[in-house]
Amino acid sequence: MPMPPGIATVTLTGRYIHPDGTPLQGTVRISAPTLITLSGADSFTAGSALVTLNSSGSFSVTLVATDNAAMQPTGWVYTVTEEMLGFSPRTYGILLPQATPLVDLADIAPANPDDGEYVVIAGPAGRTLLNGTSAPGAGVGANGDFYINTATWTIYGPKASGAWGSGTPLAGGGGGAVASVNGHTGTVVLVASDVGADAAGTAATAASAAQSAAISSASAYTDSAVDNVIALLEADYITDTDPRLSDDRTPALHKSSHAAGGTDELLPADIGAAVATDVTALTSRVTTAEAAITARQRQAVRRGSIPEQSLTDSLYSGAAPTITTAMTTTPSVASPIKHAPPLVTLAGSDVRGDFLFLGATDFAIGASSPDTNYALPTSRYPHAYTTPQNSYAVEITTNAAEIELRFKYMSATTSAYTLSIDGRPLTNTPQLVGGTTVGSGHMLKVAFGSSVFRRIRFDLYNVPFGGLYIPSTATTWRPITARGRMMVLGDSITDGSTYNSGMGIGTWLYRAARMLGITDAWEQGRGSTGYISAGTSATFGNRLAADVVAYPPDLLIIKGGYNDASGSQSAIQAAAAALYSAAKTGLPSTQIVIVGPLSPTASPATSITNTDTTLRTEAATAGLPYISLVTGETRNGAGAVVSTQSPYVTAANVATVIGGDGVHPTDAGHEHLARWMVRALAPILPL
Structure with a gap:
């Protein structure tokens, strides 16, 4: 989560x-x-x-x-x-x-x-504070540590250059017991006069009959009776019975001194109250309501809730906005307010952006300028800002006639975006952000030409996010996500390649999610990885806890096996059994579906068919549905075939769906795979 x-x-x-x-x-x-x-x-x-x-x-x-x-x-x-x-x-x-x-x-x-x-x-x-019943040896502790010898109450440190030094006694330098108390030696017993106190019973005998009557009259707890008691107690107990005091100690009224700006101002924190700025504003209340609605929506992806594909997979049909990119960090929209991403320092009129982040989380900023101005998610292996989760989305609802996205320009070939308006993408495939100088700040300006409410979504790949500039006259709020979280733990077929536009945001996953009516699609793929193949990253099993269980999805698809096919089938079987068991234990409320390896040819190699069989068998043992790209079969958790379609790659389409490297899908291949996967998933989704 x-x-x-x-x-x-x-x-x-x-x-x-x-x-x-x-x-x-x-x-x-x-x-x-x-x-x-x-x-x-x-x-x-x-x-x-x-x-x-x-x-x-x-x-x-x-x-x-x-x-x-x-x-x-x-x-x-x-x-x-x-x-x-x-x-x-x-x-x-x-x-x-x-x-x-x-x-x-x-x-x-x-x-x-x-x-x-x-x-x-x-x-x-x-640094560490150590203690023991003897002086510390040279091997104890590290430079900068302190040590207390509790037998002699001597403190040593800080340790420097491997040495503790001679130590300092804690008891005033003498290290021994107290020699005398208030002039008495030996076994000391203090009496009241030794410390200027009244003898026992003095205060009790000083109470007058008038005081008793006043206290008795206060049984109704009226303000006047209580004030009377206080006055009598102050007069007799303090002034009359304590000769060291020469003036009355009548308490002054405290209301004004404790008020704001008073000499003894009482702050909200002093009584455990919230300060005015902590009172929940309307936006926060809306956020709370949205969270409750979202929790209800995050249920199992159901067959009956899949929308009409012609509505979810069609392009935006409204007037196309004007989109321009410029190398600058100075906004050009009228009276701009910067809606900053998490952790970026606010300045001037900046506000913290009320964004809906999808497909990733755990945003971080860089350690030094200019990266301190740009956020990236770190919710995928290896969970670091310098090697981030490049695929993610940002959504906001606004009636602004124009907005500007601030970003750091990273690559002329991989930094890409897809702009969607009201749930429909503007283009079939992601577009390059464009730019002038790699490493510099840029603005991508979207001018709609009219001020009406729109739900705006940017799918971003390799684009450090610096926030949105929106006119101060516009209204903005965070949208509500739909139908839960869909996640794929996989390889480069999901992570993308140079043979498809937009790398990770241009693969089958994002299009299939739209067809299923899901807005929160997580691309947790890493190239060259699999059940036993770690590539330059980590195996599926080693990534499960940190990449998947830490952000529990509603629908998890484990899709891979191609990179493992040349290995031992017994090793693949053992790794699959362990992975499926751990996934079921760590995600007890998640729908889990296993998808076998892709065959990039119409005649799958024996290693591919063997791996497909191994994974299908282990899925059935674990009681998990299985989808075979090689045979076109969809099997339920009991291992029974519930649907069949043509294999993903056939002799008729291989030249269109597979790229020039003979492995990775093209843009057309990912579009075909998205529709193929929705067709394969439908029979195993609950009603």
């Missing part, structure tokens, strides 16, 4: 191995101490996140930062519980400040507890 907008996050990673390098098995639970209020994002967080180590002993999880703005309570820490197979559990606390967005647990977890007790540290830059 993606993190709601406005919440600062930290991605925590870790790896556990035996001394010989083989991976450990187990879980890591990261728990918040109580219900945390994130008023800046209109959200609460509580409970714990449980991550299971993958086959390499690793995990990755994105968590709420422990120092989010407008968060109550503050000063809390996560509790980490490590439970490794064959070892006793270990528990300790950690801080995850947002200043360090990517943290490896090995950098902040305590070392061997026998070396001393540890305090919580704030990320990799923190």
Whole structure:
């Protein structure tokens, strides 16, 4: 599930191995101490996140930062519980400040507890406070650490150049017991006069009959009676019975001094109240309502809810807007307001954009200029800004007559976009963003020619997003997504290639999602990967937890096998069995469909047909539906054929659907595959 907008996050990673390098098995639970209020994002967080180590002993999880703005309570820490197979559990606390967005647990977890007790540290830059019952040896701790000898109460440190130094006694330099108290030695027993106090019972005898009567008369709790009691107590108890005071101590009225601007101003936070700016605005209320509606819509993709394809796959039929690209970061729309993406610093009249991000999440900005002005999603392996998830979409509803998209120009051949208006794309295939100088800021201006409400969508590939400039006179809000989340864990057939326009946003997935009426399509494909083939990335099994389970889809399609076909069928079988089991366990409410390898020829190689059979058999064992691109068969979870169509590649269409490399589909091939997949999926979707 993606993190709601406005919440600062930290991605925590870790790896556990035996001394010989083989991976450990187990879980890591990261728990918040109580219900945390994130008023800046209109959200609460509580409970714990449980991550299971993958086959390499690793995990990755994105968590709420422990120092989010407008968060109550503050000063809390996560509790980490490590439970490794064959070892006793270990528990300790950690801080995850947002200043360090990517943290490896090995950098902040305590070392061997026998070396001393540890305090919580704030990320990799923190230092450790150790203790023991003797002076520290040279091998204890690291440079910058402190150490307390609890036998002599001597503090050492900070450790420098591997040495602790002589240490300093904590008890005033003497290190011994207190010699005297208020002039008394030996066994000291203090009496009231030693500390200027009244003897026991003095205050009780000082109460007058008038005071008792006043207190009795206050039984009705009237303001006048209470004031009378207070006045009498102040007069007799303080002024009369304490000779050290020469003037009355009658309390002054506090209302004015505690008011805003008063000498003793009482802030909302002092009484646990929200400040005025935290009061939920209309936009936030709409967002909450949208979230509730979206949760209802995020149900299983149903056969009966598939819209008419002629309505979902047709191009926009209205007047085409004028689109221009210029190398500048200065907007040209009238009275522009910058709607900035997450994490980008606001300046002047900028506002945080109320965008609907689709197909990706966990947006990050670069570490230095100009990348600090541009956001990219990091929700796919390897989850880093420098190697991001290039395929994603941005939607907004507005009545602006013109808008400008700010972006960083990355490539003359791969940086592309598709503009859709009211759910229909403007073009059949993605278009290049155009640009002048790679690495510089650019504006893509869309002039509609009229001011009417439109739902605007940009599908972007390799386009760092700098926000939208919209006239201040226009109205904007975030749209509502439809029919849940569709995700494909796959290879380059879904991730795209140079043989189709727009790379990842130009493949079969985006068009098939439109045909199914789904707006939130996640392209979690990586080239050259598969069940046993990692390519330059990672296998499906190694990517499942961080790339899929972390962002649970409503419909998951695991599509691949081509890159594995030359390997061992027994290895493919074992990897598939483990993957399907882990997917069902991690995604108990998700529809999971397995799609076999693509054959780029009309006569599939034996390795392809063998792999297709292996995956089909394992899908049936796991009770999962299976779609064969080789045979054209669709099978239900019991393994029975429920639909048949021609194979995806035939002798009649191979020259049209497969590109010049003899492997990857063309634009026509992806369009054909989209329709083919919708036809194959329909019989196994619930009514």
